[in-house]
Amino acid sequence: MSIIDEISEMLQKGKKKVVVSLVQQAIDEGVDANIILNDGLLAGMDIIGGKFKRNEVFVPEVLMAARSMNAGTALLKPLLSDENAKPMGKACIGTVKGDMHDIGKNLVRMMLEGKGIEVIDLGVDVEPEKFVECVKNEDCKLVCCSALLTTTMPVLGDVVKAFEQAGLRDNVKIMVGGAPVTEEYCVTVGADTYTDDAATAADAAVALLTA
Amino acid sequence: MQTPKEALLALYRGAKADFIPAENLIQKDLAFPGERYFGSDQKGYDAWGVNWTQLGPDPGLDGSTVSANFKLFDDMEDWKEHVNFPNLNQLPVKEVLQGQASQFNSDEAVISGLLLSGQFERLNEMIGMEDALCAFYEYPDEMHEYMDAMCEYKLKCIELTYDAIQPDMIQMHDDWGTAQNMFMSPDLWREFIKPNEIRYAKKIHELGMIYEHHSCGYIMQIVPDLIEIGIDVISPLNVCNDLDTLLESYGDKITFKGGINNQLLDEGECDAIQIREEVISKMDQYARKGRYVPGFIYSRHDVLDIFNEEVNKYGADIFKK
Numbered sequence: 001m002s003i004i005d006e007i008s009e010m011l012q013k014g015k016k017k018v019v020v021s022l023v024q025q026a027i028d029e030g031v032d033a034n035i036i037l038n039d040g041l042l043a044g045m046d047i048i049g050g051k052f053k054r055n056e057v058f059v060p061e062v063l064m065a066a067r068s069m070n071a072g073t074a075l076l077k078p079l080l081s082d083e084n085a086k087p088m089g090k091a092c093i094g095t096v097k098g099d100m101h102d103i104g105k106n107l108v109r110m111m112l113e114g115k116g117i118e119v120i121d122l123g124v125d126v127e128p129e130k131f132v133e134c135v136k137n138e139d140c141k142l143v144c145c146s147a148l149l150t151t152t153m154p155v156l157g158d159v160v161k162a163f164e165q166a167g168l169r170d171n172v173k174i175m176v177g178g179a180p181v182t183e184e185y186c187v188t189v190g191a192d193t194y195t196d197d198a199a200t201a202a203d204a205a206v207a208l209l210t211a
Numbered sequence: 212m213q214t215p216k217e218a219l220l221a222l223y224r225g226a227k228a229d230f231i232p233a234e235n236l237i238q239k240d241l242a243f244p245g246e247r248y249f250g251s252d253q254k255g256y257d258a259w260g261v262n263w264t265q266l267g268p269d270p271g272l273d274g275s276t277v278s279a280n281f282k283l284f285d286d287m288e289d290w291k292e293h294v295n296f297p298n299l300n301q302l303p304v305k306e307v308l309q310g311q312a313s314q315f316n317s318d319e320a321v322i323s324g325l326l327l328s329g330q331f332e333r334l335n336e337m338i339g340m341e342d343a344l345c346a347f348y349e350y351p352d353e354m355h356e357y358m359d360a361m362c363e364y365k366l367k368c369i370e371l372t373y374d375a376i377q378p379d380m381i382q383m384h385d386d387w388g389t390a391q392n393m394f395m396s397p398d399l400w401r402e403f404i405k406p407n408e409i410r411y412a413k414k415i416h417e418l419g420m421i422y423e424h425h426s427c428g429y430i431m432q433i434v435p436d437l438i439e440i441g442i443d444v445i446s447p448l449n450v451c452n453d454l455d456t457l458l459e460s461y462g463d464k465i466t467f468k469g470g471i472n473n474q475l476l477d478e479g480e481c482d483a484i485q486i487r488e489e490v491i492s493k494m495d496q497y498a499r500k501g502r503y504v505p506g507f508i509y510s511r512h513d514v515l516d517i518f519n520e521e522v523n524k525y526g527a528d529i530f531k532k
Contacts, residue, residue, distance in 0.1 A: 123280070
């Protein structure tokens with residue numbers, strides 16, 4: 001097994017220390033940092049995302065893989081060429097105003113990062129205007145917002161309206177998610193995309209950013 | 212003819228019930244102190260040092276959540292330095308429980324000792340969900356130590372609850388599921404959590420009480436384990452679980468409380484007709500398949516009132532239909 005395949009496999013097993021050690025070994029052996037990133041770390045994350053989507057692994061396994069990926073990526077960052085160090089795109093993410101749930105939002109963040117997307121995490125209880133402000137300041141092309149309560153679902157619509165009022169609606173794609181949210185609700189509030197799990201959200205994000 | 216209390220207890224024990232009453236009106240959950248902040252400010256600390264934010268003026272209805280960005284500590288490796296179990300000799304257990312019990316007639320009400328924040332919930336309240344879930348892999352030895360200590364604490368809470376109010380049942384909370392799957396794999400759950408549950412069930416049954424466990428989310432894989440443990444009632448069995456299959460396979464072994472589409476009833480536009488239709492359709496679908504009690508987590512009194520009225524109305528003759 002090549003060292004790149006080994007990195008991918010150890011990442012899937014959530015072996016952070018081993019991943020860090022293997023990434024360092026690969027760097028020392030002169031392997032291109034972009035290959036380590038794309039074919040080792042991100043490829044491993046892609047596999048674990050697929051397994052999560054198929055209910056073959058659970059949240060802890062995804063978290064452990066994501067932590068391994070982040071540790072490995074940190075070693076690579078100074079070595080990545082400017083062109084290849086560029087993220088696929090930039091997104092901001094948050095749980096909407098009045099809602100403190102963060103695990104689903106964090107999973108989506110990790111899955112997006114696993115696809116090479118730069119993610120600005122606005123946290124929980126985020127005002128619609130904060131999303132707008134972030135897009136203005138950071139030039140994000142994608143906004144991901146979640147609501148885990150039926151009582152906070154309407155705020156997803158407020159986020160869409162806030163972008164309309166700021167005259168920025170055509171500049172961004174808005175993804176919505178969360179346990180009570182549905183495809184139908186996404187259409188009702190005028191958002192662009194709904195997905196019902198974190199791995200699918202990452203695939204959808206890539207599609208939106210590369211369209 | 213059974214009284215509503217007798218009918219509900221029969222449903223919980225797997226005995227013959229004459230009818231299905233609205234459990235919300237009969238079962239009274241009396242909360243063990245220390246697990247939440249119920250003060251007049253919007254934010255405050257519980258007995259463990261966890262900071263809570265109340266989500267509305269009525270904490271019982273609106274709920275409360277651990278305050279954003281709160282963490283009691285970072286590293287599970289050091290949990291013994293940071294986790295201060297509430298001193299059960301100093302908590303006003305008797306006063307709090309007996310005070311709540313005095314509001315109800317125990318001849319008519321099913322009295323339930325409510326133990327919030329189970330072992331896994333308490334951990335994620337202290338260190339956040341991500342670190343709590345990763346701790347299964349990162350610090351397995353420490354997790355076992357923590358689970359063992361938590362088990363001893365909860366066993367004492369069960370004993371003290373019994374001493375204070377001799378309830379009909381104990382309801383223990385520990386959420387294990389998301390809307391799509393369990394938080395952790397069944398194997399991790401069996402290694403770290405199931406052994407505690409076996410001890411809780413044994414203690415509760417030794418004291419002659421019924422054991423209801425509350426876990427939101429999808430928990431289909433471990434229902435056989437819950438039966439093996441001896442849990443009598445599992446709630447709120449959200450609709451993400453396949454209750455038809457569960458009742459067909461295990462409907463004579465455990466009581467399933469739930470099955471109501473919580474998100475439908477929570478919707479602002481859900482009207483009385485929809486609420487009544489949901490109750491009737493689910494009772495028709497489940498009640499004669501096995502041990503079933505309609506239930507949901509309510510967030511609006513108006514919805515709850517209609518729900519209770521319809522359960523009592525339709526449930527009165529449900530076993531004669």
